[in-house]
Amino acid sequence: xxxxxxxxxxxxxxxxxxxxxxxxxxxxxxxxxxxxxxxxxxxxxxxxxxxxxxxxxxxxxxxxxxxxxxxxxxxxxxxxxxxxxxxxxxxxxxxxxxxxxxxxxxxxxxxxxxxxxxxxxxxxxxxxxxxxxxxxxxxxxxxxxxxxxxxxxxxxxxxxxxxxxxxxxxxxxxxxxxxxxxxxxxxxxxxxxxxxxxxxxxxxxxxxxxxxxxxxxxxxxxxxxxxxxxxxxxxxxxxxxxxxxxxxxxx
Numbered sequence: 001x002x003x004x005x006x007x008x009x010x011x012x013x014x015x016x017x018x019x020x021x022x023x024x025x026x027x028x029x030x031x032x033x034x035x036x037x038x039x040x041x042x043x044x045x046x047x048x049x050x051x052x053x054x055x056x057x058x059x060x061x062x063x064x065x066x067x068x069x070x071x072x073x074x075x076x077x078x079x080x081x082x083x084x085x086x087x088x089x090x091x092x093x094x095x096x097x098x099x100x101x102x103x104x105x106x107x108x109x110x111x112x113x114x115x116x117x118x119x120x121x122x123x124x125x126x127x128x129x130x131x132x133x134x135x136x137x138x139x140x141x142x143x144x145x146x147x148x149x150x151x152x153x154x155x156x157x158x159x160x161x162x163x164x165x166x167x168x169x170x171x172x173x174x175x176x177x178x179x180x181x182x183x184x185x186x187x188x189x190x191x192x193x194x195x196x197x198x199x200x201x202x203x204x205x206x207x208x209x210x211x212x213x214x215x216x217x218x219x220x221x222x223x224x225x226x227x228x229x230x231x232x233x234x235x236x237x238x239x240x241x242x243x244x245x246x247x248x249x250x251x
Contacts, residue, residue: 007081008107008144011042014081015146015184015206015227022211022218024231025085027053028070029077031235036078043078045071047085047110049236060116064090068104075105083108083146088116094133098141108146109134110186113173114155121152124173128180135181146184148208148228149177154189163195174203184208184228191215193224200225 014021025046026032032043048058050070056062067086075082084106089097101109111134113127114120122130131149138145151173153166174185186208187199193216200207206227211218211234221229 004102004105004107004143008146011081011083011108011146012144012183014042017200017206017225017227018222020218020222020226021228022231023083023229024235025049025233026074027236029073031239032074032077032082036080040080042081042083043074044083044108044230045074045085045106046233046236047087048233050085052236058087060087060090064092064100068100071101071104071106081108082106083110083148085110088112088114088122089130091117094130095137095140098134098137098145101145102138102141102143107143108148108183110148110150112150112152112188113177114150114152121156124176127173128176131177131180131182147182148184148186149174149182150186150188151177152188154187160189160191163190163192167195167199171199171202174199174205178203178205186210186228186230188232193220196221196226197224 021042023044024035025044026035027046027049035043050067051058051062054062054066071084084101086109089111113122115122131147134147151170153170154163157163157166170187177185184206185203188210190196191212196209208228208230209221209226210232211229218229
């Protein structure tokens with residue numbers, strides 16, 4: 001586990017507020033290789049892109065073993081830290097989830113508080129306990145797994161204009177997850193610069209923001225104190241559009 005532990009430390013050290021780690025999320029060995037070739041220091045997977053590439057919709061519809069096999073192919077393709085988007089953990093107990101992640105060669109996870117079985121969100125207390133169990137299992141394995149705890153209240157508030165209404169809940173969840181052992185907090189879909197800055201201020205911890213072409217630039221997000229920027233499905237969608245354009249031209 002020594003190599004994985006070193007990669008995990010490298011990944012954790014890259015989370016610097018104001019100097020964000022930029023992650024163009026990938027879905028297979030080829031795209032992982034391109035990210036490494038471009039000089040990025042870390043490779044991250046996108047659960048949605050991986051699932052779609054395997055023929056399944058997002059939302060824990062793909063078999064967990066196929067997801068982890070895809071992560072393993074990504075990790076085998078590069079000599080860089082890999083962080084895997086594992087949605088809500090596919091119903092696996094914390095120790096089995098950590099074993100699967102490390103077995104696939106990844107040293108970080110996105111873990112979300114959406115409930116893909118019952119719908120809605122997990123109770124914050126329940127999710128904090130799960131994060132604590134993940135941290136304990138990783139410590140027992142001897143790898144300081146980097147846990148990026150996703151806060152999904154802003155996903156549920158479909159209209160960005162409503163993000164202010166759920167902001168306090170998002171901050172409260174973030175603090176619980178932080179205190180339970182997470183390394184970074186991911187308020188996915190939060191896009192308003194003032195709310196991002198206030199979220200960073202109140203949580204006082206490394207924060208991950210999803211990059212949007214119509215939102216703040218990478219430099220501006222750094223100025224807001226963001227420590228990590230994910231492109232989520234951005235690269236996947238751009239690749240599909242490139243193929244679509246090519247096919248239209250051929251047609």
